[in-house]
């Protein structure tokens with residue numbers, strides 16, 4: 001019996017990285033949901049001193065796993081593409097399953113950009129401020145604005161996660177055979193919605209205050225409603241444009 005050797009074939013490599021990809025993915029998205037549904041509401045109810053200590057000891061640790069699992073998810077996702085020869089031959093992006101994974105990857109990469117470029121960059125200031133205050137230093141006046149920027153991007157990532165996962169699993173397991181004739185329209189509309197939402201969470205459209213365009217970031221309930229609406233829109237468009 002040649003134990004384990006099958007793992008060193010292309011198919012074995014794809015399987016291994018698919019497993020690692022989903023493992024890292026659940027770590028990332030699990031922590032995203034923890035931040036959104038548990039930590040932010042809990043911190044809002046905590047006393048300032050306890051919150052500062054929790055930012056220092058708890059949030060900083062969660063953020064470490066969060067950002068590295070996000071990077072690992074993306075890298076292992078690209079390893080799946082590598083083992084399927086999909087990095088060199090891009091024809092697959094025109095096939096039905098290719099449309100699905102392309103959009104899943106696009107959403108995933110925008111989310112990854114938010115993790116490293118917005119959430120981590122701003123949370124670093126919040127954590128440094130908490131440590132400084134704990135040590136008896138002056139509070140950084142920029143910290144609340146940084147916290148707000150991170151919160152908006154985090155809630156936007158939560159909103160993106162619903163359709164992102166639909167596309168990830170839809171690639172191999174969609175429940176009807178769709179066709180890719182109208183893929184141009186589908187790509188166009190979904191990417192446009194994605195760009196508008198991303199610009200909105202960066203404050204480019206309605207600023208970062210509490211206003212109409214930022215309704216979806218005001219509570220985790222609003223974010224869940226928005227994620228569900230986005231999922232329904234992406235799915236309905238899929239039915240309209242991609243059903244044979």
Ligand code: HEM
Nearest residue numbers: 022025026074077078080081101105108109168169171172
């Ligand atoms: C960040 C960028 C990401 C990239 C580049 C990426 C890439 C991929 C690729 C290439 C596949 C294989 C599709 C196929 O041919 O069957 C896949 C599947 C999958 N991905 Fe991702 N992904 C990303 C993010 C995520 C995230 C955040 C999750 C969250 C859990 C996730 C969960 C999954 C799942 C569950 C599958 C389906 C596995 C299966 O059905 O066998 N991915 N992804």
